[in-house]
Amino acid sequence: MDQGNNIECLKTFRVNIPLNSTTGGKLANGIKYYFPELPIFKGKNIVGIDLNASSFSTSPGSYIVNGDLEDKTQVGTLINMEEARNIYLTIYSEDGQEKHSNLPLRSLFMVASAIGGFFPYETYTAGKRVVKPLYGKINPRKSYAFLPVGTFAVKDLKYISLNFYYN
């Protein structure tokens, strides 16, 4: 890790946010996907959030962007580093105000952003992990992930993994 920071906190909690409808509908554009009920954060002060994402590579592949987590235990697949470029989070405070509006999901996991490169593979590693020091009490039930209308190649059952640091 060539750079990074440390968040002083009492506890951490990783949350999976499914990006599908209650009827099993797959990921689609222009739709808000609300966070699940997370009573564990009630009255707790969040001090940081980071994204856990899987690696992305083209096939046959000219570049690879390394993530930090692979998980086959859930329904659907974990968002990868490339897909994260298409998703925004809006997070509400505990008193119901919009706290973080359209927070880019990808900004919660910074790595070299260059997209491209030619064979042999260019690899972008997860070398610049910085926990975003988002601060305050949140209302997860009002918060949501949003995919703008536009191109998004993967229409599938997907989920986001966020790691919350809190006291």
Added chain:
Amino acid sequence: MKPILRSYLAEVNLGTTTPGNGQNINIQDYPQLREVYITGVEVFDSGELSISPSGKAVVTQLKGLTLTLMDKFNMEMIYQYPCFDLNPTNVGGFYRDFKPFFLQLTKSYISVLDATTVAANQSVMLNIFYITAKDFEKYKNLYGPGK
């Protein structure tokens, strides 16, 4: 890095024609960003965002752009700061945090210093970290005294 109490993703669209060298593009009014103290900012290009929330293409590079932020006294508190250096990807994952000042967003602007690096209808994405003026007294100790 200081704590981020609130953030708002502002979109600065370059317009329907490619801007010229030296052109300034004012940031539009966002009601959420009136009466606020700015505490930090980050800027993104298409490496981090494939499309803006409003469906616009995002600039592919930031090297020809700078950001100027004005305070309520029309002082240029941040003057022509290279946007490239405001992208956390390019500075070890960190964002630039400021000693909080009362932001006047509608007089703040992006300067295009090299128009060959951008195209018409692309957007520059600014994620602005702030505290509302009414909350400033409550939270100012997190940031040190404002002006």
